[in-house]
Each structure stands twice: as C-alpha cells, then as structure tokens.
Amino acid sequence: MQDALGAECILGSFGAITALPGAEDQHVHRDHPFLFQDETIDTAMPAYAINVIIPLVGMDAGHGTTRVWPGSHRVWSEDKAKQLPSEDPVAPVGSCIIIDYRLLHAGTGNRSHQVRPILYVAFHRPWFKDYYREWFTGLITERRFTRP
Numbered sequence: 001m002q003d004a005l006g007a008e009c010i011l012g013s014f015g016a017i018t019a020l021p022g023a024e025d026q027h028v029h030r031d032h033p034f035l036f037q038d039e040t041i042d043t044a045m046p047a048y049a050i051n052v053i054i055p056l057v058g059m060d061a062g063h064g065t066t067r068v069w070p071g072s073h074r075v076w077s078e079d080k081a082k083q084l085p086s087e088d089p090v091a092p093v094g095s096c097i098i099i100d101y102r103l104l105h106a107g108t109g110n111r112s113h114q115v116r117p118i119l120y121v122a123f124h125r126p127w128f129k130d131y132y133r134e135w136f137t138g139l140i141t142e143r144r145f146t147r148p
C-alpha cells in the first residue's frame with residue numbers, strides 16, 4: 001500500500017456491505033467523484049486512495065462479486081469508461097480485491113440463498129479526507145437513530 005500511496009498513507013475508513021439473497025446488480029460507480037474536476041489532472045495523477053475489498057464468503061457468479069472496469073480510473077467520461085471490457089473477479093475467502101478509488105465498479109447480484117458480506121478497508125494519502133463517504137455513512141447513522 002505504501003508503494004502505491006506513499007510511506008505516510010493512512011487507514012481512512014472501513015466498513016461492511018452485505019448483498020442479501022436476490023439482491024440485484026449495484027449501480028456502476030467510482031468510490032469518489034474526481035478530486036479536481038479537471039480531466040487532465042484527475043486521469044493522470046497517481047492514486048490518492050485505494051479500497052481493499054475482503055470477501056467473507058466466496059465472491060463468484062452465484063454469490064455475486066465486485067465487477068470492475070480495468071483502466072476506467074484513467075477515463076474521464078463515465079459513459080466511455082463503461083465501454084471498456086469489464087471483469088467479474090472470482091475471489092475466494094482469504095483473498096481480496098484492490099481497487100483505485102477512481103475505478104468504475106459495481107457489486108453484481110446475489111443469485112444464491114446465502115448473504116454475501118464483504119469488508120472494505122480504504123487507505124488514503126494523508127491529505128485526503130473522504131467527506132463523501134462521511135456524508136453517506138452519516139445518512140445511514142442518522143436514519144438508524146432518528147427513527148421512532
């Protein structure tokens with residue numbers, strides 16, 4: 001991780017995501033909007049954050065996996081990036097999938113009768129603060145604690 005993000009990289013966030021049996025394909029997304037909103041800079045710069053996806057059951061065509069579009073972190077237009085060939089990695093327990101925050105990806109549907117939990121662990125360069133994820137997880141927390 002230090003080779004990719006520098007010796008001062010930090011553990012920025014972690015959490016769990018569960019795809020229930022019957023869950024459909026997730027929307028295709030990047031983990032964060034492009035940082036500088038400048039095509040030249042955002043597609044040329046080295047990684048500023050990396051997500052490590054850790055399967056707690058095997059990720060495959062049955063349970064579903066994290067579909068990735070290799071190279072899409074260097075393509076500004078999401079429509080164009082989606083035209084790149086995608087890959088559905090088979091990731092057994094004990095392995096992990098490592099993706100640049102800019103990479104297009106999407107959890108695929110869970111066609112099995114088992115839940116598919118994954119852990120994610122995000123590492124950052126020390127100057128990056130993931131306000132986007134804080135906003136997102138804040139919404140979940142808020143909803144959980146304000147419901148009657």
Ligand SMILES: O=C(O)CCC(=O)C(=O)O
Pocket residue numbers: 017019026031065066067105106107108118
């Ligand atoms: O469920 C998955 O396989 C991936 C989920 C994910 O990457 C996300 O929610 O950002």
